[in-house]
Amino acid sequence: MVAFLAAVPLLLVLSLLLGPSGIGIPDLQTPSGNAILSLRFSRLLMGLMTGAALSASGVVFQALLRNPLAEPYVLGVSGGAGLGATISILAGASLALPFSLPVIAFVSAVLTLILVYAIASQGTGGQPSVYSLILAGVIVSAICSSIIMFLVSSASVEGLHNVIWWMLGSLQPASSSQQLAASLLVSIGLIGSWVLSRPLNALVLGRDMAHYQGINARLIIVLGLLLATLLAATAVSLSGMIGFVGLIVPHVVRASFGPDHRKLIPLSALGGGVFLVMCDALARTLIAPVEIPVGVVTALAGGPFFLIILQKRMKQAWIS
Amino acid sequence: MAGEALTFRDVTAGYSHRRVLDGVSFAVREGEFVSLIGPNGSGKSTLLKTAAALVKPVAGSVELFGQDVCTLRPSLRASLLGVVPQKLDAPMAFSVAEIVMNGRVGSMGLLGRLSPHDHDLVERAMIYTDVLDLRNRYFGELSGGEQQRVALAMVLAQEPRIIMLDESISHLDINHRNEVLQILLNLNREQQLTIVLVSHDLTLSASVSDRLLLMYEGRLAADGAPHEVLRPDLLGRVYDCELQVRLDPFTGSLQVTGNLEGRKMSGSPAIRTHVVAGGGSGIELYRRLVLEGFGVTTGVLNQLDSDAEAARALSIPAVLEQPFSAVGQEAADKARGMVAEADALIITHVPFGSGNLVNLQIADEALRQGLRVFIARGLEDRDYTEYKAASRLAADMTARGALSWQTMHELIMKLQQQQPT
Numbered sequence: 001m002v003a004f005l006a007a008v009p010l011l012l013v014l015s016l017l018l019g020p021s022g023i024g025i026p027d028l029q030t031p032s033g034n035a036i037l038s039l040r041f042s043r044l045l046m047g048l049m050t051g052a053a054l055s056a057s058g059v060v061f062q063a064l065l066r067n068p069l070a071e072p073y074v075l076g077v078s079g080g081a082g083l084g085a086t087i088s089i090l091a092g093a094s095l096a097l098p099f100s101l102p103v104i105a106f107v108s109a110v111l112t113l114i115l116v117y118a119i120a121s122q123g124t125g126g127q128p129s130v131y132s133l134i135l136a137g138v139i140v141s142a143i144c145s146s147i148i149m150f151l152v153s154s155a156s157v158e159g160l161h162n163v164i165w166w167m168l169g170s171l172q173p174a175s176s177s178q179q180l181a182a183s184l185l186v187s188i189g190l191i192g193s194w195v196l197s198r199p200l201n202a203l204v205l206g207r208d209m210a211h212y213q214g215i216n217a218r219l220i221i222v223l224g225l226l227l228a229t230l231l232a233a234t235a236v237s238l239s240g241m242i243g244f245v246g247l248i249v250p251h252v253v254r255a256s257f258g259p260d261h262r263k264l265i266p267l268s269a270l271g272g273g274v275f276l277v278m279c280d281a282l283a284r285t286l287i288a289p290v291e292i293p294v295g296v297v298t299a300l301a302g303g304p305f306f307l308i309i310l311q312k313r314m315k316q317a318w319i320s
Numbered sequence: 321m322a323g324e325a326l327t328f329r330d331v332t333a334g335y336s337h338r339r340v341l342d343g344v345s346f347a348v349r350e351g352e353f354v355s356l357i358g359p360n361g362s363g364k365s366t367l368l369k370t371a372a373a374l375v376k377p378v379a380g381s382v383e384l385f386g387q388d389v390c391t392l393r394p395s396l397r398a399s400l401l402g403v404v405p406q407k408l409d410a411p412m413a414f415s416v417a418e419i420v421m422n423g424r425v426g427s428m429g430l431l432g433r434l435s436p437h438d439h440d441l442v443e444r445a446m447i448y449t450d451v452l453d454l455r456n457r458y459f460g461e462l463s464g465g466e467q468q469r470v471a472l473a474m475v476l477a478q479e480p481r482i483i484m485l486d487e488s489i490s491h492l493d494i495n496h497r498n499e500v501l502q503i504l505l506n507l508n509r510e511q512q513l514t515i516v517l518v519s520h521d522l523t524l525s526a527s528v529s530d531r532l533l534l535m536y537e538g539r540l541a542a543d544g545a546p547h548e549v550l551r552p553d554l555l556g557r558v559y560d561c562e563l564q565v566r567l568d569p570f571t572g573s574l575q576v577t578g579n580l581e582g583r584k585m586s587g588s589p590a591i592r593t594h595v596v597a598g599g600g601s602g603i604e605l606y607r608r609l610v611l612e613g614f615g616v617t618t619g620v621l622n623q624l625d626s627d628a629e630a631a632r633a634l635s636i637p638a639v640l641e642q643p644f645s646a647v648g649q650e651a652a653d654k655a656r657g658m659v660a661e662a663d664a665l666i667i668t669h670v671p672f673g674s675g676n677l678v679n680l681q682i683a684d685e686a687l688r689q690g691l692r693v694f695i696a697r698g699l700e701d702r703d704y705t706e707y708k709a710a711s712r713l714a715a716d717m718t719a720r721g722a723l724s725w726q727t728m729h730e731l732i733m734k735l736q737q738q739q740p741t
Contacts, residue, residue, distance in 0.1 A: 066411050202425045204412050209405060211374050213478060214398025214426020259412035 001257055004267070011274050015047075015281040016040050019288075042173040043284075045183075046238065047277035047294075050171065051245055053186045053235040055253075055272025058246035059264055060193050060228035063200045064221055067130045071247040072232035075137035079144030080112025081105040081233035082167075082241055086148045089163045090155050098177035102185055105237035109229045116140050127207075166240045170293055171280045174238060182238045189231035190269055196224055197261035204259070244298040245272050248306050255310060275302060323385065325350040325482050325514040326371060326401075331380035333370045339378070340366040342538040348531075350385075350481070351512040353505070355525035357549075358535030359559050364518045367535065368484050371516075372403050385481070398426035402480035404488045408471040410459045416470050417455040420446055423477025445476035449503055465496025472500065476507075482514040483507070490520050501528060522576040526550055534558060550574050560729040591615065591735060594655075594662040596679045601668040601696075602627040606634050608728050614735070617658045620647045620679055646675035655682055664692045664735060666725075671702035672710035680710055684717055693722040694731060 019040055027033035054072065061070040061077075072078040088104040119136040120128035128136075152163055165172065173179065193200075199220040202210040210217045232246065249272040250264070257267055279297040286292060326348040334340040340363045348354050356364050369375040370382055373389045382389045384400045392400070402423075410419060423445065424438045434442075446452040449469040454462065459470060468488060475483060483504075489497045505528060507513040519525045525532060526546035534542040534549050536558045542549045555563045561578065568575045592615035595602055602618060603626060609616045619639030621628040631638040639654045641647050659665060665683050672680060687693045695718065700711040718724065725731040 068411075198425050198428060201414075201418070202422045204414070205408060205410055205419075205422065206405075208369075208374060209403075209408065210425075211394070212372055212398065212401075212403040212405075212475075213422060214395040216394050254412065258418075259414055260418055 001263075001267075004256070004271075008270060008274055011278055012044060012048075015044055015277045018281040018285050039173065042179070043171050043280060044277050045179065046171040046173055047280045048273035049179075049183055049186050050235045050239040050242065051249075051272035051274070051276030052269035053189060053231040053238075053272075054242065054246040054276075055249035055268045056190055056193055056265055057228040057231035057235070059250040059253075059261070059268045060196075060200065060224050060231075061246075062250055063204055063261060064224045064228070065130050065133065066204060066206070067134065068251065069134060069247075070130075071250075072228070072236075073141065073243055073246065074134055076112050076116045076140035076144065077109045077137075077229050077232045078236050078241060078246075079141035079148075080115075081109035081229075081236040083112075083144045083148055084108025084233075085166065085237045086151055086163055089166060090151060098175070098181035101178065102182055102234045102237040106185075106230055106233040109233040109236075110226070112140060112144065113225060113229055170283075170291065171239055171276075178238075182234050185230060185234040189227050189234065190265070192227040193224070193231070194262070194265045196220060196227070197265055200224065200261040201259075239294075242276070242295045242298060244295070244302060245276055248302065249275055252306050252309050323350055324348070324383070325352070325385060326516065327383040327386075328367075328371075329381050329383070331370060331377045331382055333366060333375050333377040333380075335375070340538050341370060341377075343380070344538070344540050345380075346533055346540055346543055348482075348514060348516060350514050351508070352531060353508045353515045353517070353529050354531045354533060355517045355519050355529040356533045356535065357519055357522055357525050358541070362535040362558075363538040364535050365486060368403065368486050368516075368518055371484060372401055373397060395426040398478050398480065400480060401482045401484065402475035402478045404468075404471050404475050404483060404485040406487045406491075407464075408459075408467060408474075413458050413460060415456055416451055416459055416462070417442070417446075419459050419470055420451070420455075420473045420477055423474040426478065441479060442477050445473040448476060448507075449473040450499075463496075465492050465499065468492060468496070468500055469503070472503065480513075482516065484516040484518065486518050487520060489517075490524075497524075504528070522550060522555070523574065526574040526576070527571070546574050550576055556729055556733075557727070560727050562729070591664060592617070592662045593735070594618065594659050594665045595668060596665065596670065596683060597621065597627045597668040598625055598670040598676060598679075600626040601670040603630040605666070605668055605728060605731075606630055606636055608732070610634055610636070612732055615662075617662065619655045619658060620651045620676070647678045652678050652682065655679070656685070659683075659686045659691070662686075662691065664694065666731065667693070667695045667699075669696040669698070669702065671704055672699070673704040674706065677705050677710055677713075680713055683722075684713060687717055687720060687722055693717060694725050694734065695722050697724050697726050 016037070019036060028037065058071040061072065061075060062068060084107065085101060085105045088101055116133065116136045117128065119140070120132040152160065155163060199210065199215050202213055202215055203217065203220060207217045250268050253268045253271050254264055257263055276294065276298065279301060280294045282301060283292045283294045283297045324347045328344050328346050331341055331344045332339065344367065356367065358364050366375060370377060371389065376390055384392065384397065389397060420442050421434070424434060424442065428434070443452070446455060449472050451466065451469050451473050454466060459467065462470065471488070489500050492500065504515055508515050517525065517529065529546060531544065532546050532549040533540060541558055542554055550565045552563055552565050555576065564577050566575055590613070593609060595605060595616060595618040597605070597618055598621055606616060606618070617637045618627070618631050620641050621631070621638055622643050622645065623640045624643045628638060628640055637658065639651050639658060641651045659682060665686050667680070667683060683693050695714055699714045700708070703710045723734060725734060
């Protein structure tokens with residue numbers, strides 16, 4: 001763990017030195033050099049926030065559902081948030097207030113989650129199984145994507161530019177007030193999830209067992225779902241649809257540092273943030289001046305790397 | 321002297337679609353070791369969940385040390401009552417120490433840091449259950465017996481005054497089972513911990529418990545010392561099979577055993593029966609009669625009826641009529657021929673309508689000729705004939721000596737008791 005923590009600042013500094021304009025510290029004497037550094041710094045913050053939010057959200061979903069496949073995408077949360085964000089961008093509402101985009105994304109994500117839950121509960125007369133939740137989530141997610149596609153294809157040219165820009169899933173800095181709003185929401189999500197870490201540990205043993213141990217299981221589950229949805233929705237509203245981070249970073253961190261959520265939540269947030277920052281550094285330098293969408297890099301570069309780690313430590317990742 | 325630890329007052333409880341407990345009342349005193357026994361589906365697990373407020377009663381109340389369990393704060397409830405599950409399932413790679421630590425989660429605030437006192441309790445629980453050496457191992461890699469001791473340690477770390485175990489030890493090897501039982505007995509004697517063991521193993525329950533609670537179809541069928549509850553007639557009725565109870569000559573404890581030798585599996589049947597069934601009412605009975613060594617014929621059934629399929633599968637001779645048709649003259653005469661060969665005629669819980677009323681009339685003719693006839697109770701509720709013809713005929717038959725039956729066990733006892741002369 002010490003090695004990991006020591007590597008974090010080095011990696012972050014490295015990402016500040018990488019850019020399409022060249023490698024190294026830009027000349028701070030010139031206005032353009034200053035602008036480049038501040039742009040890179042801004043992207044670093046975007047990457048940290050988005051990556052941290054996505055992977056912490058994945059950790060919480062995986063604990064609540066006790067399932068290694070759970071993550072914001074699978075449950076339809078990202079899809080719902082994306083649909084809300086698309087509508088608000090196309091309607092021009094996103095620019096009204098710094099909070100409006102993430103809040104609309106959050107509300108539509110929560111509505112989607114409720115819809116997924118309702119579909120999965122059909123005919124069970126109570127609690128849906130994890131499998132029906134995931135199945136319903138995948139279906140609702142697909143429907144949301146289709147609606148987004150439809151909206152985009154029928155949008156006016158003017159709105160199109162904004163929404164495509166956002167949808168590509170890049171870390172192009174949002175306005176500073178939007179960044180501030182997002183950082184506030186991500187902080188609430190991260191701290192809130194971390195406060196729940198002990199009950200989350202208990203919930204991994206099952207809802208009934210957590211109840212027997214004196215936890216208000218229903219309350220914790222609802223709070224956890226809301227916090228994880230807030231994190232995912234904020235990430236989506238900030239940087240569009242970036243996959244892979246929410247699913248795989250929690251697994252690698254769990255395999256490396258154990259499943260105790262008191263460590264897992266902060267370390268996953270940090271790991272997810274740094275991972276996304278690194279991916280973004282690659283995305284903007286690999287074939288500069290062309291920028292690759294960061295979502296492409298997360299899976300292409302991150303996939304093999306994480307697979308190797310998981311192969312070695314599969315047993316610690318998830319025993320079932 | 322000792323107060324009541326767990327009290328059920330006329331509790332009715334269940335799930336949204338199904339009522340499982342029906343007016344259950346009992347009290348467990350502090351320091352008692354009680355076993356909850358009963359067949360599958362009798363409501364044992366639901367009773368346990370109701371005691372832990374996981375299932376809320378529809379009527380009646382459940383009290384822990386005099387306080388209504390449904391209004392207790394979760395953390396306070398956890399400090400009074402701990403539950404050891406059938407099997408603790410930890411899908412992530414938690415270490416043993418991390419698992420046991422969960423026992424303290426209820427008594428911490430949300431920002432829970434463990435105090436030295438908490439760490440003491442966790443360590444003590446691990447020492448008591450002999451899992452301290454395992455504390456850095458992964459829980460998922462342990463053997464079943466070790467996992468069950470870890471689960472017990474976790475529950476002990478809660479410091480509850482009652483521990484309920486849900487079939488937690490029946491599936492373990494005998495050595496592991498005895499280890500866990502010994503820990504429970506020590507806790508019970510040394511620390512006056514109240515223990516409620518939900519168990520399938522009647523012999524084991526009898527040997528460790530002060531008292532047995534016998535559940536049957538959502539009600540309490542018996543409540544008393546092992547020798548008061550483990551009576552062959554009572555157990556036979558509840559478990560619907562023949563059981564023997566005897567004293568073990570070495571340990572002096574009660575032993576409950578089934579009676580497999582008593583069944584005649586081959587040779588010519590001592591008693592030949594003819595079964596009037598239909599609509600699936602005969603499937604279980606056919607199987608049971610064949611297993612118990614009775615000769616079985618059946619009819620008249622409609623083709624494609626599930627009873628007809630079951631009879632075919634068990635090679636039971638059957639008289640069949642066309643699907644969904646009323647019983648005709650030809651089939652009825654064939655059935656009469658079968659009945660003439662039988663020593664007894666059994667009418668299952670089959671509904672009667674105009675189509676199969678003739679089956680009952682055949683039974684009536686047989687009764688008049690001196691055959692023993694057994695009619696399942698409650699025929700009037702299954703009577704769809706005009707003017708309740710079937711009910712009136714059955715009542716008439718009963719008046720002339722037809723016997724009634726309810727459970728298969730009861731039926732088979734009656735069949736065997738009255739050997740034909």
